[in-house]
Amino acid sequence: MAHGKLISFEGIDGAGKSTQLDHAARCLAARGLRTRVTREPGGTPLAEQLRALLLAEPMDAITETLLLFAARRDHVERVIRPALAAGEWVLCDRFFDATLAYQGAGRGVAEDWLRGLQAQIAGDLEPDLTLLFDVPEALAAARLRHSGAAADRFEREPETFFGRVRSMYLARARAAQTRVCVIDARAPAEQVTSQVEAALTRLTERSAAGRPVSGGPGEGR
Ligand SMILES: Nc1ncnc2c1ncn2[C@@H]1O[C@H](COP(=O)(O)OP(=O)(O)O)[C@@H](O)[C@H]1O
Numbered sequence: 001m002a003h004g005k006l007i008s009f010e011g012i013d014g015a016g017k018s019t020q021l022d023h024a025a026r027c028l029a030a031r032g033l034r035t036r037v038t039r040e041p042g043g044t045p046l047a048e049q050l051r052a053l054l055l056a057e058p059m060d061a062i063t064e065t066l067l068l069f070a071a072r073r074d075h076v077e078r079v080i081r082p083a084l085a086a087g088e089w090v091l092c093d094r095f096f097d098a099t100l101a102y103q104g105a106g107r108g109v110a111e112d113w114l115r116g117l118q119a120q121i122a123g124d125l126e127p128d129l130t131l132l133f134d135v136p137e138a139l140a141a142a143r144l145r146h147s148g149a150a151a152d153r154f155e156r157e158p159e160t161f162f163g164r165v166r167s168m169y170l171a172r173a174r175a176a177q178t179r180v181c182v183i184d185a186r187a188p189a190e191q192v193t194s195q196v197e198a199a200l201t202r203l204t205e206r207s208a209a210g211r212p213v214s215g216g217p218g219e220g221r
């Protein structure tokens with residue numbers, strides 16, 4: 001059976017990741033791919049409990065980082081790797097880029113330490129495609145205000161924090177141009193969706209071209 005693909009959705013809070021995730025999953029499912037939507041922190045019963053703590057409980061940056069990696073370890077071992085091995089296309093709301101952006105650039109945690117922890121808990125697991133939803137921090141903040149939902153511990157951070165997070169995301173995109181696709185998320189949702197679809201099409205075409213045909217329709221996906 002063909003190995004699945006991991007697609008991460010990244011960007012600052014309010015960029016529009018969650019809005020696009022379900023649509024992206026439907027878009028892939030319409031192409032006959034088996035998809036799984038998940039998120040970080042979270043995605044397993046244990047990791048969802050850690051998420052609730054991370055979003056609400058005051059804690060320092062190192063504690064936050066360790067809880068995040070504990071959640072990721074559980075998620076990688078119990079959901080992401082098994083799903084990929086079963087041939088599923090995993091769409092994940094945030095992955096390691098978010099750790100470098102939020103805990104690294106945002107909170108000032110040492111990048112080397114973050115990279116070392118990532119290697120320990122996830123090995124060389126890396127997204128096949130990362131969609132980076134890029135918006136200026138002021139626009140993201142305005143969207144969150146309009147949404148009316150209560151702000152979590154991250155969303156309450158000032159715009160200067162999100163400026164650092166966004167800069168790191170963009171630096172990651174420049175350093176990994178084949179993996180990371182920057183989406184101009186300032187646009188209306190339908191236009192953002194078109195950009196997402198184009199990026200998914202490029203990945204599915206690359207995947208189809210690179211994979212030997214195994215069996216008839218319905219097999220090996
Ligand atoms: N392209 C867009 N234009 C305007 N508003 C948007 C757009 N995408 C999302 N929103 C709105 O912005 C808010 C944050 O979107 P959301 O998808 O939850 O962002 P994220 O998951 O990146 O934090 C929501 O209220 C959503 O309806």
Ligand SMILES: [Mg+2]
Pocket residue numbers: 017018019093
């Ligand atoms: Mg979201």
